[in-house]
Amino acid sequence: MTVTRPTATLPTGAVPAPRTVAHPVAKNPAPRFRFRTSRPDQLLCGALLMVILIVQGWNITRFPTFSDDEGTYLAQAWSVQQSMGLAHYTYWYDHPPVGWIQIALITWPASLIDPSTMTVATMRYAMLPISGISAVLLFVLARRLSLPRWAAGLGMALFGLSPLSVMLQREIFLDNVAVMWMLLAFCLAASPSRHLWHHFGAGLAAAVGVLSKETMLLVLPALLVTLWRHSHRDTRKYAVTGAVAACGLTGLGYPLYALLNSELFPGNGHVSLIDGIKYQMSRDGSGFILAKGTGSHAVLESWLYYDTVLPLGGLAGAVLLLGVLRWSVTARALAGPALAVATLALVVMRPTGYLPAMYVIQALPFLALIIAGAAASVTHTVLRRRRKADESTGLKATRWGLTLVLAAAAAAYVVPHWYESDRTALTADANAPYRAAAAWMRDAVPDPGGTRALVDDALWLDLVHAGYQPGDGAIWFYKADLDPAVAGTLPRGWRDIDYVVSSPTVRRDAVDLPTVRAALEHSAPVAVFGRGEDRIEIRRIAGGTR
Known part of the structure; x- marks a missing residue:
């Protein structure tokens, strides 16, 4: 691209002579990165x-x-x-x-x-x-x-x-x-x-x-x-x-979903988005x-x-x-x-x-x-490089x-x-205890479909695939205390549970969960996998058969 400019000074009666000046931007446009062509x-x-x-x-x-x-x-x-x-x-x-x-x-x-x-x-x-x-x-x-x-x-x-x-x-x-x-x-x-x-x-x-x-x-x-x-x-x-x-x-689709389900604002008998936000913030x-x-x-x-x-x-x-x-x-x-x-x-x-x-x-x-x-x-x-041409x-x-x-x-x-x-x-194998515990709950329990077990979510799906009823047989341990719908299926509390799989997560959080804590206190280990704080215990609850 070129542009024309008149001469700066002209003799009297002279006709301006155009001259061309190269436009630096048009002549050398900055290259743009294109991943698909590079x-x-x-x-x-x-x-x-x-x-x-x-x-x-x-x-x-x-x-x-x-x-x-x-x-x-x-x-x-x-x-x-x-x-x-x-x-x-x-x-x-x-x-x-x-x-x-x-x-x-x-x-x-x-x-x-x-x-x-x-x-x-x-x-x-x-x-x-x-x-x-x-x-x-x-x-x-x-x-x-x-x-x-x-x-x-x-x-x-x-x-x-x-x-x-x-x-x-x-x-x-x-x-x-x-x-x-x-x-x-x-x-x-x-x-x-x-x-x-x-x-x-x-x-x-x-x-x-x-x-x-x-x-x-x-x-x-x-x-x-x-x-x-x-x-x-x-x-x-x-x-x-x-x-x-x-x-x-x-x-805005998220609060709209909650609103359409009548769960945007707190109320009796239902969860709400605002309650969830309050929990996370507090x-x-x-x-x-x-x-x-x-x-x-x-x-x-x-x-x-x-x-x-x-x-x-x-x-x-x-x-x-x-x-x-x-x-x-x-x-x-x-x-x-x-x-x-x-x-x-x-x-x-x-x-x-x-x-x-x-x-x-x-x-x-x-x-x-x-x-x-x-x-x-x-x-x-x-x-x-220096702009000088004589750099050594x-x-x-x-x-x-x-x-x-x-x-x-x-x-x-x-x-x-x-x-x-x-x-x-x-090279490390940090999950051998989890695999062994899942295999034991699958193979050693005679009637998985009629058994209730408290377990953390890392093993919950393993138990579901082994035949335990989701939600009623395989129970995420938090829910036994924190979800009214689950607690309602356990009228006798820990006595309605057969096994508790005691993982590090379960032992750590049982302090604030009365049903889980009682299940651990009234149970005895029947199988232990791993050692120390990372061990997983399969604990049978005494008198826990329904």
């Missing part, structure tokens, strides 16, 4: 994806230890598959149901082929596609945030291969599903095409992420920052308005995260036990990007992820808040992005050498720590 990006991303899926999938049924939350979400997904409702017991609006509805869809084909595969161990494999999609989305997001290819690969590797990620992304958690949708929202918000429908799609994806796990609300301001930075100035107000409207209107706090002896500090120690690089390195990078380096190119590009990390970190610093172990899952992709961005920034600073070859070699030394030092620190933790994840 062969090198596809090859690098594909190679890393294979490694991530192998590491996360190897030994997935044996490590880490089954958690009660996994069993809860999978049992609720099973209930959806069986058209029994949104939960295997009364759905009381503890979480939005979109997360386990997606899990139900993912696990549905396998359950059709063999219904007995609907157990925590087998269905952990369903988390691999979610982990893989999330890893690819993180790579694409890194490239759209202007990180170089190698830095995007580094971020993807940090996200997928950190021992903390390997442990948590294997588990059937709603947080993993929500992270996938939120990464999609960020990718759409940072779309190089800047189409309005991309931004509307970002709002829709964000709403699905929040409805998968409500704590994703904390990340929405960071998404808005990313959307603002990457939308065109002329259409920004339409992009932001459309994204906010798409997110808000989709999210849960007993786990203490200040930096105070030793508190529950929150124990959770922090468990995170750092598996990996210190991702949590601490990412948090330090976020502080630098938002504070000291906020005007740098890298800081502007990573403003959204840095704000997400800062927001999530500030929330856990509350001394009165409750901190679940899976909370860090929401921060993992943003921590990985920040570390990768910091590495790219340092490398660029070391290797950048020796200086270039020195800078390359310094960069390689820094990279080798980082690898020397990270690789040994990650190797040991990932080797444990690939």
Whole structure:
């Protein structure tokens, strides 16, 4: 494209002579990253994806230890598959149901082929596609945030291969599903095409992420920052308005569902969304995260036990990007992820808040992005060329050498720590007691269909597939005290129960559950699997036969 300009000064009576001036923007338009057309990006991303899926999938049924939350979400997904409702017991609006509805869809084909595969161990494999999609989305997001290819690969590797990620992304958690949708929202918000429908799609994806796990609300301001930075100035107000409207209107579907079921407001004889929100907001706090002896500090120690690089390195990078380096190119590009990390970190610093172990899952992709961005920034600073044409070859070699030394030092620190933790994840068998207990309850009890057993949700589906009646025979131990519908089937309390499967979760929570505590006190072990605090006891209740 050329433009014509008249000469600055003209002699009297002279005719202006046009001259052409090359337009620099039109002549050299800035290239835009397109993953679907970039062969090198596809090859690098594909190679890393294979490694991530192998590491996360190897030994997935044996490590880490089954958690009660996994069993809860999978049992609720099973209930959806069986058209029994949104939960295997009364759905009381503890979480939005979109997360386990997606899990139900993912696990549905396998359950059709063999219904007995609907157990925590087998269905952990369903988390691999979610982990893989999330890893690819993180790579694409890194490239759209202007990180170089190698830095995007580094971020993807940090996200997928950190021992903390390997442990948590294997588990059937709603947080993993929500992270996938939120990464999609960020990718759409940072779309190089800047189409309005991309931004509307970002709002829709964000709403699905929040409805998968409500704590994703904390990340929405960071998404808005990313959307603002990457939308065109002329259409920004339409992009932001459309994204906010798409997110808000989709999210309103949840309270609308409660309203149509007459369960929005509290009342006698029914659950309500407002009661569920009140419960979540009023849960007993786990203490200040930096105070030793508190529950929150124990959770922090468990995170750092598996990996210190991702949590601490990412948090330090976020502080630098938002504070000291906020005007740098890298800081502007990573403003959204840095704000997400800062927001999530500030929330856990509350001394009165409750901190679940899976909370860090929401921060993992943003921590990985920040570390990768910091590495790219340092490398660029070391290797950048002077604008002078006479830069010496020796200086270039020195800078390359310094960069390689820094990279080798980082690898020397990270690789040994990650190797040991990932080797444990690939070889340890933490779930042998659960498998043995499930087999005993299946084979040693003469009449499963006429037996009542209190069990945690990690084993609930195992018992259902073994022939125990769901809800009446296999009873999730919480419900014996907290669900009036279940308590009504136990008029004699613990005397109406035959067995209690005493897992670490059952023993820990029995303190606040009178029926469960009495069942443990009036029972004797008939089989014990494992040792120490992780043991599982099959306890027969004296006089418990109906």
